[in-house]
Structures are given as structure tokens and as C-alpha cells.
Amino acid sequence: MRKFIGPGSSDDGIDRRGFLKCMAWAGTGVFCIIHGGVLKSYSLSQMAHHGVDAAKGDLSFVQISDSHIGFSKPANTDVTATLQEAVAKINVLPTPLAFALHTGDLTHLSKPEEFDTLDQVLKSLKTSKVFYVPGEHDVLNDNGKQYLERYGKGTQGEGWFSFDQKGVHFIGLVNVLNLKAGGLGTLGQAQLEWLESDVKRLKSSTPIVVFAHIPLWAVYPEWGWGTDDSEQALSYLKRFGSVTVLNGHIHQTMQKVEGNVTFHTAMSTAFPQPQPGTAPSPGPLKVPAEKLRSLLGVTHVNFLGGKHTLAIVDSALQS
Amino acid sequence: MRSIFSSVAVTAALVLAFGLSAATQGKQGAGPSGDQNDKYQVKIDNFSFTPGSLTVPAGTKVTWTNHDDVPHNVVSTDKKFASPVLDTDEQFSYEFKDPGTYAYYCSIHPKMTGKVIVQ
Numbered sequence: 343m344r345k346f347i348g349p350g351s352s353d354d355g356i357d358r359r360g361f362l363k364c365m366a367w368a369g370t371g372v373f374c375i376i377h378g379g380v381l382k383s384y385s386l387s388q389m390a391h392h393g394v395d396a397a398k399g400d401l402s403f404v405q406i407s408d409s410h411i412g413f414s415k416p417a418n419t420d421v422t423a424t425l426q427e428a429v430a431k432i433n434v435l436p437t438p439l440a441f442a443l444h445t446g447d448l449t450h451l452s453k454p455e456e457f458d459t460l461d462q463v464l465k466s467l468k469t470s471k472v473f474y475v476p477g478e479h480d481v482l483n484d485n486g487k488q489y490l491e492r493y494g495k496g497t498q499g500e501g502w503f504s505f506d507q508k509g510v511h512f513i514g515l516v517n518v519l520n521l522k523a524g525g526l527g528t529l530g531q532a533q534l535e536w537l538e539s540d541v542k543r544l545k546s547s548t549p550i551v552v553f554a555h556i557p558l559w560a561v562y563p564e565w566g567w568g569t570d571d572s573e574q575a576l577s578y579l580k581r582f583g584s585v586t587v588l589n590g591h592i593h594q595t596m597q598k599v600e601g602n603v604t605f606h607t608a609m610s611t612a613f614p615q616p617q618p619g620t621a622p623s624p625g626p627l628k629v630p631a632e633k634l635r636s637l638l639g640v641t642h643v644n645f646l647g648g649k650h651t652l653a654i655v656d657s658a659l660q661s
Numbered sequence: 662m663r664s665i666f667s668s669v670a671v672t673a674a675l676v677l678a679f680g681l682s683a684a685t686q687g688k689q690g691a692g693p694s695g696d697q698n699d700k701y702q703v704k705i706d707n708f709s710f711t712p713g714s715l716t717v718p719a720g721t722k723v724t725w726t727n728h729d730d731v732p733h734n735v736v737s738t739d740k741k742f743a744s745p746v747l748d749t750d751e752q753f754s755y756e757f758k759d760p761g762t763y764a765y766y767c768s769i770h771p772k773m774t775g776k777v778i779v780q
Contacts, residue, residue, distance in 0.1 A: 478769045
């Protein structure tokens with residue numbers, strides 16, 4: 343039995359009740375397909391029966407996030423091992439990967455040896471290309487200089503860039519630099535201008551995938567989980583029929599659909615963080631050892647060009 | 662206010678005993694224990710500065726100590742001072758010579774703000 347979330351009375355064509363059901367599954371292995379503004383969701387076990395075709399897209403890639411190499415506190419004393427497990431999980435996916443995205447916080451303290459370890463582990467990924475955007479932990483002390491030297495080749499400004507693959511336009515944004523006192527993540531004027539001109543030449547039917555470290559929607563501003571000028575960025579993307587926004591930073595999966603835009607956050611490979619407002623602070627969440635790997639994982643995205651459908655699957659290291 | 666300061670000072674004394682050996686960087690200007698200014702401490706805990714507002718006489722050295730499992734820093738809003746990144750248990754000190762209000766924040770987690778009022 344697959345769950346179908348049919349068109350409701352709202353303008354975006356998504357039935358609220360059905361969507362909330364999909365939300366409730368997030369984090370427990372939910373599989374959502376967005377097709378022409380209609381969202382269908384399957385559990386991973388249902389997918390085994392019904393979703394085989396859906397899992398084989400024209401374009402397949404994974405999102406890795408928040409590996410925090412160098413972190414060694416009780417919440418996870420071996421973050422290199424859990425990243426290696428994530429890579430092993432990716433390497434047995436049935437579909438060949440076009441590339442991998444790392445949505446930031448590669449390291450915990452921006453130390454050269456932490457970046458070296460990350461590079462070493464990701465070398466064994468079965469894909470030739472990894473695209474990066476920085477997290478705030480990757481630009482400590484030097485405003486991102488070292489990050490840019492290592493990962494910024496061919497990027498603009500402080501590390502933003504775009505590329506096209508199989509008809510999909512991908513945009514990597516940087517929202518962790520020049521943060522203002524009391525504020526949230528920031529894209530900044532120069533990057534916004536670049537974004538506006540970057541998408542100008544594209545047809546509105548071009549599927550867009552935007553990725554950045556800090557969520558580009560107000561997940562929980564009280565904990566800094568949002569980006570001050572994300573609305574302006576999204577205004578440049580309004581005319582596009584399919585926009586998918588992939589973020590990290592909050593170390594848990596969360597999804598929201600607003601018009602033609604689907605927002606999604608990935609799990610960390612290092613340690614979980616509390617759900618918004620459920621703890622005194624967003625600091626690392628210490629869970630029983632046997633539960634840790636069910637809260638860490640990666641995101642797998644498949645794009646079916648013919649149907650203009652993007653399928654997002656979150657898989658934990660251990661169910 | 663007085664009771665807040667004294668509880669901070671007690672905590673700070675405990676912190677200092679442990680922190681001095683653990684801190685490896687960010688100790689700019691940190692003096693020997695027993696320094697009369699050691700009571701001017703700001704605790705970084707649960708993504709916040711405590712006390713959020715600290716009033717001190719001119720010439721006071723203030724010390725921040727990070728108790729969180731994640732790194733933070735202490736950056737003056739108008740760029741008068743900036744700590745290196747402080748990992749768990751690391752400290753940073755700064756001497757406030759001139760009267761005024763010094764707003765600061767954590768530039769990694771900018772929701773974290775505080776101020777030092779120098780009289």
C-alpha cells in the first residue's frame with residue numbers, strides 16, 4: 343500500500359493532512375516524491391515493493407553533511423568511523439552516482455589535519471566528483487581562506503558556484519561568513535547579485551537544486567536555524583516550476599513544501615542535535631550508544647528527467 | 662546583581678582551577694591565579710554568555726571560558742577585540758582600559774550576544 347497525498351484545497355496542490363503525515367515520518371526512513379507540485383510519500387519498506395522504478399532516476403546523487411571531523415566529545419567519540427560507515431552505505435547504493443554534495447561542517451575546528459582526514463575518507467566514495475559548501479566550522483579563524491584554497495577552485499566570491507547536470511541546474515551557496523551580531527546565516531549582497539544573474543538565462547521549466555549549509559528557511563530562528571536574507575534569494579527562484587533546497591546544520595531531517603519549493607535538511611554523520619526548542623541549546627545530543635547510528639545518515643536524491651520528479655530518501659546508518 | 666556576581670565568581674574559581682591547565686590557546690593576557698581581577702568571568706554555556714551584561718571598573722581584565730561541547734568565540738561588535746576560537750574549556754581574556762559599553766557576540770553563532778560595561 344502506498345500512501346498518496348492528493349491535491350487538496352490549498353493553492354500549492356498539497357493536502358495539508360497528507361503532508362503532515364509525510365512530515366511525521368521524516369527521520370524514520372521516509373521517501374517523498376515531488377511531482378508537479380503533488381507530493382507522494384512512501385516508507386522505505388513500501389519502496390521495496392512499489393518504488394523500485396522511482397529509485398532509478400536519470401540523475402542520482404547523495405548529500406553528506408556535518409561530518410565534524412575532529413569532534414571527540416561523548417555524543418560521538420569517533421566521527422571518522424561514522425563517516426566511513428556513511429561512505430560504505432553510499433557505495434552499495436544500486437544506482438551509480440553522478441556526484442556527491444557535502445553541505446558543510448566538514449570539520450569541527452577547521453584544522454588542516456581534520457580537512458586531511460575528511461579528504462582521505464571521501465576518497466573511497468564511489469563517485470569521481472564531490473561538491474562542497476562550507477559550514478561555520480570550516481571557516482574558523484581565517485574567514486574561510488583555507489577552505490577556499492582546498493575546495494574553492496572554480497567558485498565565485500567566498501565559494502559559491504553553479505553547474506548543470508542532465509538538465510538540472512545546481513547552485514551551491516555560502517551562508518556562514520560575515521555573520522552579524524544577533525543575526526542568522528547570511529548570503530550577502532554580492533552573492534545575491536550573482537544568484538540573480540546566474541538564473542536569469544534559465545528557462546522557468548529548468549529544475550533547480552540549491553544547497554547551502556544553514557537552512558534557507560526559518561526552521562528555528564531562536565537557535566540561529568535560518569538565513570537572514572534567504573527570502574530575497576528565493577524570490578529569484580519563484581518563477582521556476584521545481585526548486586529543491588538541500589541544507590544541513592541542524593543534524594536532523596526536516597522537510598517543508600512551500601509552493602514549488604521543497605526544503606529538506608539532512609542528518610549529520612557525526613552527532614544528532616535536539617529537535618527545535620526541546621533542549622536548553624542546540625548543542626550535541628548525547629543518546630544511548632545503540633541509538634546513535636539511527637540518528638546519523640545521508641540523503642540520496644534521484645531525479646527523473648522525463649517526469650520532472652525528484653525523489654529524496656534519507657537513510658540512517660542503522661535503522 | 663550582587664548575588665549573581667558572587668555565584669559567578671564561585672563558579673569561576675572552580676573553572677579557573679581546571680581551566681588553567683586545560684586551556685591551550687585563547688589565553689591572551691590570562692594572568693596567574695590569585696590575580697585580583699579573576700572574579701570578572703563570563704561563562705559560555707548552552708550557547709549563551711553568563712552574565713549577559715557585566716559591569717566592571719576601568720582597567721579590569723575579563724575572562725571568558727567555554728563550557729560547551731562546541732567551539733565559540735568572543736568578538737567585539739565594533740571590532741575592538743576578538744578571541745581566537747575557543748574549544749571546550751579554553752579561555753580568553755581582555756583588559757578593558759577605557760570606560761564605555763562594549764558589545765560582543767560569538768561570530769560562529771551570532772545569536773549569542775553579550776556586553777561589558779566599563780565604568
